[in-house]
Amino acid sequence: MSNATRRGFIQKSILGGLVYIFGTPLLGAQNAIENSNFKESFQLKHSTYNQIDWAKIRAQFLFPTSRQYLNTASLGPSPRTVVDTISKTIEQLETSCSHGHHLTEKTHTQIAAFLNCSPDEIAVIRNATEGMNIIARTLRLKAGDEVIITTHEHVGGAAPWMALQKDLGIIVKLIDLDLNGETNFERIKAQTTSKTKAIAFSHITCTNGMKLPVKKLADFCRSKGIYSCVDGAQALGMFPIDLTDLNPDFYTSSGHKWLFGPKGTGLFFMNKKWIQKLNPVYVGAYSDSKYDLNSLQMEYRDSVQREEYGTRNTAITLGLGAAIDFITSIGIENVAKRGRELSNHFRKKLEQMDSIEIITPKSPEFSASMLTFRIKNADNLKINQQINSQYKIRLRGIYENNLNSIRVSFAVYNTFKEIDNLVSALQEITKKK
Numbered sequence: 220m221s222n223a224t225r226r227g228f229i230q231k232s233i234l235g236g237l238v239y240i241f242g243t244p245l246l247g248a249q250n251a252i253e254n255s256n257f258k259e260s261f262q263l264k265h266s267t268y269n270q271i272d273w274a275k276i277r278a279q280f281l282f283p284t285s286r287q288y289l290n291t292a293s294l295g296p297s298p299r300t301v302v303d304t305i306s307k308t309i310e311q312l313e314t315s316c317s318h319g320h321h322l323t324e325k326t327h328t329q330i331a332a333f334l335n336c337s338p339d340e341i342a343v344i345r346n347a348t349e350g351m352n353i354i355a356r357t358l359r360l361k362a363g364d365e366v367i368i369t370t371h372e373h374v375g376g377a378a379p380w381m382a383l384q385k386d387l388g389i390i391v392k393l394i395d396l397d398l399n400g401e402t403n404f405e406r407i408k409a410q411t412t413s414k415t416k417a418i419a420f421s422h423i424t425c426t427n428g429m430k431l432p433v434k435k436l437a438d439f440c441r442s443k444g445i446y447s448c449v450d451g452a453q454a455l456g457m458f459p460i461d462l463t464d465l466n467p468d469f470y471t472s473s474g475h476k477w478l479f480g481p482k483g484t485g486l487f488f489m490n491k492k493w494i495q496k497l498n499p500v501y502v503g504a505y506s507d508s509k510y511d512l513n514s515l516q517m518e519y520r521d522s523v524q525r526e527e528y529g530t531r532n533t534a535i536t537l538g539l540g541a542a543i544d545f546i547t548s549i550g551i552e553n554v555a556k557r558g559r560e561l562s563n564h565f566r567k568k569l570e571q572m573d574s575i576e577i578i579t580p581k582s583p584e585f586s587a588s589m590l591t592f593r594i595k596n597a598d599n600l601k602i603n604q605q606i607n608s609q610y611k612i613r614l615r616g617i618y619e620n621n622l623n624s625i626r627v628s629f630a631v632y633n634t635f636k637e638i639d640n641l642v643s644a645l646q647e648i649t650k651k652k
């Protein structure tokens with residue numbers, strides 16, 4: 220049975236049989252999003268940034284306001300609409316004994332609209348790490364091929380290439396980044412050779428929240444026949460991203476950070492120019508456009524959704540769609556502006572403290588909604604623990620690349636008051652030193 224036939228069959232059996240048996244249309248799962256109080260009431264009420272009721276947005280999140288959570292870069296808690304979509308979908312699918320695979324079509328369309336690309340260029344996967352593994356293995360590199368990565372990559376962005384070094388003998392070249400952001404393009408470019416096959420880099424580094432020039436690097440890669448492989452785990456949901464304009468070969472991201480999506484979701488983009496040229500590594504049901512076991516004939520779908528082989532968790536995929544709806548109802552430009560305002564507020568306060576060094580670039584060209592700092596001559600990982608235990612403020616210690624620093628994330632649920640509380644805590648800590 221081909222993929223198209225399979226989909227038609229499933230759809231018919233669900234819609235034909237289950238509606239009558241259980242009396243509840245399965246498509247009600249999708250309506251969980253539309254029924255969200257937040258979306259209905261919120262979008263109507265604000266038309267400009269200044270009209271946005273941030274307290275109302277905060278009230279959509281389940282964690283208590285007593286928790287000062289400034290660690291979205293590690294994990295973004297989900298708003299009510301996402302949690303409701305997941306639980307309602309699970310309930311409906313369990314009631315109807317169905318996996319509901321066809322319902323996920325809507326999510327691909329939502330993601331594609333959000334990122335300005337085609338739904339066929341998008342697959343919903345498990346996390347950003349899975350995306351980078353798909354990229355690394357799909358390229359079919361050989362011993363001696365060079366791949367450039369940076370010293371600021373997350374383990375999920377670096378390990379898939381390091382594994383290829385072990386397995387195949389590719390050469391991974393590590394580029395140390397400029398913490399000011401300004402010379403990073405030149406640094407990376409200078410290390411490319413005729414053997415360079417791919418450059419894998421973060422859109423926003425997980426260490427100091429530094430923005431790398433994706434469009435410039437993607438253009439450069441294209442001109443040299445090098446694959447551009449972008450890890451967008453820290454960027455997607457933080458500010459507007461237009462994948463048609465940036466035009467990378469590959470882009471992967473988590474659903475569970477700045478998108479506030481379900482844990483266990485990720486997004487994977489493959490530029491349409493590669494879909495027919497690069498074969499998938501893992502395949503199964505839904506990878507094919509034609510499949511016949513008896514004649515051993517199989518053709519792949521002309522869509523990156525062929526990466527979504529086998530039975531998947533429809534509830535969390537729809538939850539990811541609800542998360543994108545939540546962000547678009549606020550407006551991604553507004554989300555970005557809020558993050559920058561909170562970050563600037565914190566930066567201004569830190570700039571008045573001699574004992575503190577900021578290691579995130581100031582320019583919006585090289586930074587967004589994260590700020591990393593260190594207290595000079597101190598063990599900042601210990602200080603981070605102290606801030607958590609004594610002041611109940613959740614940040615993230617940065618040990619990567621020996622940065623000995625503390626990272627703060629600014630999301631839609633954060634407030635200026637929380638930042639002032641953090642500044643007071645830092646003033647007390649630095650005074651005692």
Ligand SMILES: Cc1ncc(COP(=O)(O)O)c(C=O)c1O
Nearest residue numbers: 346347348373375376425452473
């Ligand atoms: C830049 C970057 N890439 C990849 C990851 C791993 O993400 P995931 O858990 O979705 O695989 C992270 C997580 O913090 C990250 O910051």
